[in-house]
Amino acid sequence: MAAWVRLRAGLPTLLQECFHSNRLVGEYRKTEHAAAVKIQSWFRGCRVRAYIRYLNKMMIVIQKWWRGYRGxxxxxxxxxxxxxxxxxxxxxxxxxxxxxxxxxxxxxxxxxNYYTLKKYLEAVSLNNEIVRKELEEFAEMKEKEKEKKDLERKEKKKDHQARKMHYLLSTEQIPGVFNSPFRASPDSMELRLQKAKPLSHKHQQIKENLTQETSDFPSCTSSWTFPTVQPLPPIARQKPQGPFRDTAEVLLQRYKPLEPTLRVATSINSLEKAREEMKREEWRNRIHDNEFLPFSSCQKNQKYDPLINSSSKYGQITYGIKHFREEHHEKWVANKDFETVLPPIDLFDRHGKTYSRAGQIV
Amino acid sequence: MSQRQVLQVFEQYQRARTQFVQTVAELAARPQNIETLQNAGVMSLLRPLLLDVVPTIQQTAALALGRLANYNDDLAEAVVKGDILPQLVYSLAEQNRFYKKAAAFVLRAVGKHSPQLAQAIVDCGALDTLVICLEDFDPGVKEAASWALGYIARHNSELSQAVVDAGAVPLLVLCILEPEIALKRIAASALSDISKHSPELAQTVVDAGAIAHLAQMILNPDAKLKRQVLSALSQIAKHSVDLAEMVVEAEIFPVVLTCLKDSDEYVKKNAATLIREIAKHTPELSQLIVNAGGIAAVIDCIGNCKGNVRLPGIMMLGYVAAHSENLAMAVIISKGVPQLSICLSEEQEDHIKAAAAWALGQIGRHTPEHARAVAVINVLPVLLSLYMETESSEDLQVKTKKALKNILQKCTYLPALEPLLHDAPPNILKYVIGQFSKVLPHDSKARRLFVTSGGLKKVQEIKAEPGSLLQEYINTINNCYPEEIVRYYSPGYSEALLERVENYQPVL
CATH class of the missing domain: 1.20.5 (Single alpha-helices involved in coiled-coils or other helix-helix interfaces)
Structure with missing residues (x-):
């Protein structure tokens, strides 16, 4: 009981004390809170920094190794x-x-190779000399031939002249113009004249007998030609006395070419000849001698003859019709290289070619 | 009226027609009559006469037409426009040989003027009939037909191809084998005309076996035939290496050289052309020609003739020399250079000079040895004067410049270069000085000669832009000499000396 009394007695002070202490707490709460925050933040900061520092260290280690490896x-x-x-x-x-x-x-x-080249060039010049000489000889030969031909032609011409002028030959009594008595020897022409045979008269050209070709009357090949050579005018003579025509006119009349009329020119049996000719013409122009038979049945048992060209086993060559270039070159052209006509020169065969490893010409 | 009188009318009419046609044909043979004939309307009168019942009249009408068409292309065009060709072509196949000859003559006369007219003939279908005429028995007909075919083929490759397509080539080759010289001549000329356009056409001619027959006729005594044969061979050989080799394989080689000695100018020219066409393809073919002694023959040929005949020979030398230095050396030792220099100075025409200059350039461009051979015979001043002349054609100037450049860049023969120092224009001088600058540092005798001959003085007088190539060369030359000498020869040195005398303070 006494305790209770003591406690009871202490109650008001306790209340006071309690009040005071609560007030104090209320008074310092804010500052204490701020302080606590500060302390905590500092501590936490320290911790995090330490961690980061640790991480950095680790990273540097890793990078060091990696870079070292890469380097x-x-x-x-x-x-x-x-x-x-x-x-x-x-x-x-x-x-x-x-x-x-x-x-x-x-x-x-x-x-x-200087020496080969020299030799080659010498050979070429030698060859050139030979060719030059040969060509010279050839040209000379040609020249001689030509001269000979010219000479022959002149000789022939002179001979002809001599034959034409044979009448100038001197006789025993009278010397000719080429055989002057005042000269020691006769002219060379005189000797030629002695050898020459006098030229005979020209043969008159005989006109073809026009009456022979009657069969081709419509074509009239009896050609009418131009009077290309005019008849020479008559030598001037005194006009004969009397009622005569002019001499020229008379001569023209006299030497007029014969112009038979169509009737005279035509022979009496021209009709028969024409018929015969027509028959021959028809026979010539016929392609085959089989007569034309109007009925189609008569040709039934006839075999058709194919053309020789298409039926032979060799066939038709289309060259020149369908193709113009040879189609089978390999048939005609060997695949061997072109061979020069003259022997090649070693030096130039090897020129510009390269050597392979084995030393063979590629 | 009796029958005789009736017939007489016809006879008279026929005579009149014949006379008319013959007179016209004779008149048409003279060029001075043709205009009058044309104005008189001869075309329209001759046309119906082509369809006359009498063959003689037809032939003579065709002959007259041919002569008219031969005269100029207007009349030929009139023949085409007058629809005469179809008639001719139609009757070409039907009629006798005289008519065929005359008709082929008309076709030839029309076709020779222009490709259009020739095309008109082809369009009429004349080729087939002409080819049939090639199979005729009469050599005259063959001749006329191959002549016409040749004239048609001559214009361009299409027409030529048309002729080939008509199958003319094998028949033309057969024509070459005929005994008649005239026919051979014309067939060879036709083959030449066909093969000149393209390698394919030439190959067709070769496939028909023409080369062997042509090659056999090189030795024929007839000059005109030789001309055509050589021309045909060169037209075949010009296209490709293969064709040229085929021509060579026909063993033409020692034989064709004799043609270079022929009396006929055209034979010479065509032979030189043939050799040129073969030589231009490859070094091997050129080599073959050199080995056969072709160079000597060509050089002799150049020496023996004048004018245009020389041209193919000159070009042949150029082609051969261009292939390799050994071949160029062969040209030099065959005494080709003096001959070319003669051509250069003798010839009047610019294109021949240009060819000679080109050939010389090709010979001299290989090595100093070659250039020396060219320079020794004093060609360089001639080339230079041709280059400088105002009358020279542009082509000649370009060719001479190129030749000079080629030769000078290799030339180390200083005595020949000296004269060029004095007359050459700057663009040539560059090369001359360049050669001096290459030689002088290594040759003391030449240095001495260069001073005594006044070359150094000339060099000092040249005005060169600083930094240019020319200036560099000049500097190189100057570096070969002591400074005093260079200064002594510099222009204005005497004045500088006098000035020094004036400014000199006498020491007393």
Whole structure:
């Protein structure tokens, strides 16, 4: 009971105390809160920073390794290339050396071989001399032939002249114009005249007998020609006394060519001849001698004869009708190379050709 | 009226017609009558006479028409426009040989003027009948037909192809084999006309086996035949290497050289053309010709003739020399260069000079040795004067310039270059100075000669743009000499010296 009394006695102070303490709490709450926040934020910040620092460290480790790996790889590659290039350069240099030697040797031996070239050029000039000489001879021969021909022609002409002028030959009594008595020897023409045979008179051209060709009357091939050569005018003579016509007129009348009339020109049996000719003409123009038979049945048992051209086993060659170029070249043209007519020269056969590895001409 | 009187009328009419046609034909043979005949309307009068019942009149009418059409292309056109060709073609197949000859003559006379007229003949279907005429027995008919075919084929490749399509080529080849010289001549000329247009046409002619027969006739004594044969062979050979090789394989080679010595100018020309056409294709073919001694023969031929006959020979030398340096050397040792220089100075016509200049350029462009051979005979000044002359044609100037350039770029023969220093224009001078600048640094004797001959003085007088190629060459030359010498020869040096004398303060 006493405790209860004590407690009862202490109640008002307790209340006071309680009130005071609550008030104090209320008073400091804000500052305390702010402080708590500050403390917490600082602490948390520290923690996060530490974590990030840790992460960074880890990252750097990873990157270090990775970059190191990549760098080494790259370097190895570079080294390889550099080595390769070096080797390549070296090989190239060596190849150039070999090629230089080889090409020098090859060119000197085959292409610019001075002695061969010299020999060849000498041969060409020699050949040229020979050809020149031969052509000269040929031309001379031609010239001689021509001269000979000319001479012959002149001789012939002179002979003809001599035959024409044979009447100028001197006789025993009277010397001719070419045989002058004041000269030591007669002219060469005189000797020629002695040898020549006098020219006989020209034969009169006999006119064809027009009456023979009656069969082709409608074509009238009896050609009417131009008087190309006028008859010479008569030599002037004194006009004869009397009631005569002019001499020229008379002569023209006298030497007028015979112009038979159609009736005279036609022979008496022209009709028969014409018929015969017509028959012959018909016979000539007929393609076959089979007579024309009007009924179709008579040809039934006749076999049709094919053309020789299309029936032979060789057939028709269409060349020149359907095709104009040879279709089967291989039949006629060998695939061998063109061979020069003259023997080739070694030097130029090998010119410009390259050599393969085996040393064979490609 | 008796029968006789009736017949007499006909007879008179026929005589009148005959006389008319013959007179016209004779008048048409003279060119001075033709205009009068044309004005008198002779065409319309002759046309019905082509259909006359009398063959003589038909023939003579055709002959007259042919002579008229032969005269000029207006009359030929009148023949085409007058619808005369179909009649002619129709009766060409039917009539006798005289008529065929006359009709083929008309076709030839019409076709020779222009491709259009020839086409008109082809359009009438004349080719087939002409080809049939080639199979005639009479050589005269064959001759006339092949003549007409040749004139038609001559114009262009289409017409030529038409002639080939008509199947004329094998028959023309057969015509070559006939004994008549005139027929051979004309058939060869027709083959030449056909093959000149394209490789295909030439191949057709070759396929018909023409080459062997043509090659056999090279030695024929008839000059006109030789002309045509050589022309045909060159027309065949000109197209391609294969065709040229085929021509060569016919073993024409030593034989054709004799034609270069022929008395006939055209034979020479055609033979040279044939050799040229073969040589131009490949070095091997040129080599073949060189080995056969063709070069010497051609050079002799150039020496023996004048004018246009020389041209193919000159070109042949150029072609051969262009192929390789060995061949060019062969031309040089065959004494081709002096002959070409003679051509260059002798000939009057520009195109021959141009060809000679070109050939010289081809010979001299290979090596210094070649250039020296050309320069030694003093060609360079001639080329230069041709280049500088105002009367020279443009082509000649271009060719001479190119030749000069080719030769100068290889020439190391200084005595020949010296004169060019004084007269050459800047664009040529460049090459001359360039050659000096290449030679002088290595040759002390030449350096000395260059000074004494006044070359160095001339070089100092040249005005070159700084930085140009010419200036560089001049500098190279100047570097070969001591400075005093160069300055001594520079223009204005004496004045500079005098000025120094004036400004000199005498030391007392």
């Amino acid at each position: 080494r790889k790259h370097f190895r590659k570079m080294l390889k290339t550099a080595y390769f290039i070096m080797k390549m350069n070296f090989y190239n240099e060596m190849a150039v050396r070999i090629q230089k030697r080889w090409r020098g040797y090859y060119i000197r031996k085959y292409i610019h």
